[in-house]
Amino acid sequence: MRVKCVICDKIESIDDYSPQAKKLRNRPIHTYMCPECRSRITEKTGKRVETGKFFVFRSGNKKEWLH
Ligand SMILES: [Zn+2]
Structure with a gap:
């Protein structure tokens, strides 16, 4: 079957x-x-997880860093 990549x-x-x-x-x-x-x-x-620059948005659009 033919498939199309969603990214490229x-x-x-x-x-x-x-x-x-x-x-x-x-x-x-x-x-x-x-x-x-x-x-x-x-x-x-x-890489993002490794450098610790991985965060999530919680209610109120506050950035919360994951440790
Ligand atoms: Zn692709």
């Missing part, structure tokens, strides 16, 4: 019978991320 709009084709294809058929197609973007995001998230 690259069209990829994946095996119809792969577990990923099965998952995507049960969800909207725009949830697909190509391996390149997926690893980039995983890397970024990992």
Whole structure:
């Protein structure tokens, strides 16, 4: 099946019978991320946690740092 990466709009084709294809058929197609973007995001998230610059917005839009 043909899938479109939600980040870079690259069209990829994946095996119809792969577990990923099965998952995507049960969800909207725009949830697909190509391996390149997926690893980039995983890397970024990992770095953010490492440097401690990871925060969340709670009610009132106050920044709260995670320790
Ligand atoms: Zn991509």
